[in-house]
Amino acid sequence: MLLHEITLENFGAYKGANSLTLSPKSGRPIILIGGLNGCGKTTLLDAIQLALYGSRARCSxxxxxxxxxxxxxxxxxxxxxxxxxxxxxxxxxxxxxERQYEVERSWKINGKTVPESLRVFIDGKHDKAVSTNWANYIEDLLPLEVASLFFFDGEKIESLADPERAAPVIESAVQSLLGVSTVEQLRTDLLALQRRQKVTQEYKDARDEIDRIESQLVQNEVARADAYQRIASINSGLHQERKELATVEAMFAKQGGELFRRRAELESLRSQASKRLESLNETLASVASGPLPLLLLSDQIRALKEQVTREEEAARAERVLDALKVRDDELLALLSSDASPAQMSRILEYLEKDRDMRASSTDVARVLNMSASGIQQINSLDHVLEAESVRARTLLTEAGELRDELQSLDRQLAGVPAEEAIADLVAQQDKARQRVVSLERELATAQEAHATHDREREQLTAARDRAYAKYAKGLAETEHRERVVTYSDRARTTLEKFGELLLQRHINRLEVAVLESFKRLMRKEGLVQDLRIDTEKFTLTLIGADEDEINPARLSAGERQLLAVSLLWGLARVAGNRLPSVIDTPLGRLDSRHRQNLVQRYFPYASEQVLLLSTDKEIDDQLLQELIPAIARTYTLVHDDHTFTTKIENGYGWGKTQYVA
Structure with a gap:
């Protein structure tokens, strides 16, 4: 894992958006971040853990x-x-x-609540599923217990300086970081598997289930038989009652009962028909008082129309003759100068003959001399009379139908029996119908009960079949379960031995790595010759040159701090994980020689990426010069005592040396 960039927005002393590029460079793993106490160095360490682990983060x-x-x-x-x-x-x-991740964790104060939002981007794309399950997802990438061994500050180093207090850290690291816990988890899972095999008695439960279902099936069969008998009894009574009802209804119909029931309806229909007939008669009278009587004078009207046509044509011919006379005179005047006398004679003869022929059509006696509006009315009279004739025939047909309907209703009303003559039959019919309806309801209830018992029998039969199948399967699996228990015992024994050997192997490697790291950091190279870690208590024991144990009290505070750093460094080397090391204020209690050893021998080699958070008193000008060949980036956290905010500036240094990577 490599950290590339962190952005803090309004987090702690960091107002607004503040970003740091954390990517190392080839051969330069150190990202040096300087700041005075209270400037926000530890806040940076908290921010990394908070982004990754949220509520589980171990923020200082x-x-x-x-x-x-x-x-x-x-x-x-x-x-x-x-x-x-x-x-x-x-x-x-x-x-x-290589996969690129971006984890964005944000929150806001909303009254009494502080809702939090988490979004995870993988290779630039928002992944909703990973965002929802990030707490489990990050455990696969970087377990929290493992991260605590790589993200540490001076306080953690101080707590690990005591070998007794380092025991829990060694145990946690060996179990989680080196994979020993996986073996123990396998043994636990096998034990759980054995317990499930021992307590599983499905085939016995299936036998009890079969007996219970068989008893329920017997009860169901009795209930079904009772329901069936009930249906047969009700059907018999219902058949008799329906027969009696049919007899009463036949007698009722014979006595005119249907007409009696419909008397009010028939009287209403007759009243409506009578009113419609009266309205039609009034409409017919209105139609008869209009132009309709003119149909009796069809011949006279036809002769009148012919005379009007002749007089109109004669008048039109007279108007044409007058126009032709004017035209002929103008034409002769135009031709008189150009035509010869013979030609003029022939033209004149033709024109007179044409006028005489036209004048013969005007010889009509003028009797009517009808106006233009009168002519228009006489011409439209046929259409008016045709429409009135159609309307009158329609009204007459409808009136005839209404009279027939009235006669039919009168006949039906005449056949309605008196109420006292049919009252007894009405009462008999009502009682018979009520008995039929009551029996039909009882029959429906009995049929539903029978259907319910049928469905229950089907369900019980299916459950019995499943129970038999489970019982048979249980019998077949009994031997299999016994084999599982036997083989699990063997596997657990093997895993126990394997876990012991694996633990011993990792402990041996860890002893070598921690001892080597401690010797590289110590200036008293002959002080410690060997280092041992107990495989049960995980306590750390130092062996001196005389093969005697060294009491931790003999070590100075600085030497114990170097021992803690060696422990963390050795764990990282044995684990072989490419994880970044984030180290906050690591040199607080060390003298100059020990500080120089850490700077020269540890920081450049602690990991492929080292985030080093230092005060001005820890990495001073001299140590900065030692670190420069391994530094990839430098930052300084500058705190404003008036606004109580921190800003990030490029470069590092408070003394003579100001270095910008």
Whole structure:
């Protein structure tokens, strides 16, 4: 895993967005970040852990507070709105392929609550599923227990300086980081498998289930038979009642009962028909008072139309003759100068003959001399009379049908029997119908009960079949379970031996790695000749040159701190994980020689990526010069005592040496 960039927005003392590029360079693994006490160095370490682990992060400033209180207090006081975020970009090589991750964790103060949001991007794409299950996902990439061995500050180094207090760290590291816990987990899983085999008695339960179902089937069969008998009894009574009802209804119909029931309806229909007939008669009278009587004078009207046509044509011919006379005179005047006398004579003869022929059509006696509107009315009279004739025939047909309907209704009403003559039959019919309806309801209830028992029998039969199948399977699996228990015992014994050997092997490797690291960091190279770790208590024992144990009290505070660093370094070397080391204020209690040893022999080789958080008193000018060949990037955290905010500047150094990587 390599960290590439972290962005803090309104987190702690960091107001607004503040980003640090953390990528190392070839042969230069160190990212040096300097700052005075209280500038926010530890806040950076907390931000990395918070982005990865959320509420499970072991942040130094949280203490006993709840996670929500910690988030609320982490929002910069001057931030508006009251919200903050931490974004971490890193890469992990999985099965030979490098994948880029970006984890964005944000939260805001919303009254009494502080809702948190988490978004995870993989290779630049937002992955909702991974975002939802990030707590489990990050455990596969970098377990929290493992991360605690690579993200540490001076306080953790101080706590590990005591060999007795280092025992839990050694045990946790060996179990989780070196894979010993996996063997023990396998033994635990096998034990759980054995217990499940021992307590499983499905075939016995199946036998009890079969007996119970058989008893229920017997009860069901009795209930089904009772329901069937009930249906047969009701059907018999219902058949008799329906027969009696049919007899009463036949007698009722014979006595005119249907007409009696429909009397009010028939009277209403007759009243409606009578009113419609009266309205039709009024409409017919209105039609008869209009132009309709003119149909009796069809011949006279036809002769009148012919006379009007002749007079109209004669008048039109007279108007044409007058126009032709004017035209002929104008034509003769035009031709008189050009035509010869013979030609003029022939033209004149033709024109007179044409006028005489036209004048013969005007010889008509003028009797009517009808106006234009009168002519229009006489011409449209046929259409009017035709429409009125059709309307009259329609009305007459409808009136005839209504009279027939009235006669039919009168006949039906005449056949309606008196109420006192049929009252007894009405009562008999009502009682018979009620008995039929009651029996039909009883029959439906009995049929539903029978159907319910049928469905219950089908379900019980299916359950019995499943129980028999389970019983047979249980009998067949009994021997298999016994074999599982036997083989699990053997496997657990083997895993126990394997775990002991694996633990011993890792402990031996860890002893060598820690001892080698300690000797590289110590200036008293002959002080410690050997180092041993107990495989049960995980306590660390130092052996001096005389083969005697060295009491930790003989070591100075600085030497014990170097021992803690050696322990962490040795664990990282044995694990072989390509994980970044984040080290906060590691040189607080060391003298100059020990500091120089750490700078020369540990920091450049602790990991492929080392985030070193230092004060001005730890990495001074001299040590900075020692570190420069291994430094990839440098930053300084500058705190403003008036605004209580921190900003990030490139470069490192407070004394004579100001170095910008």
């Amino acid at each position: 400033g949280r203490g006993a507070r709840s996670y929500e209180s910690f988030l609320r207090d982490s929002v910069n006081r001057q931030a508006e709105p009251k919200e903050a975020s931490v974004t971490l970009r890193f890469s992990v090589t999985i099965e030979g392929a």
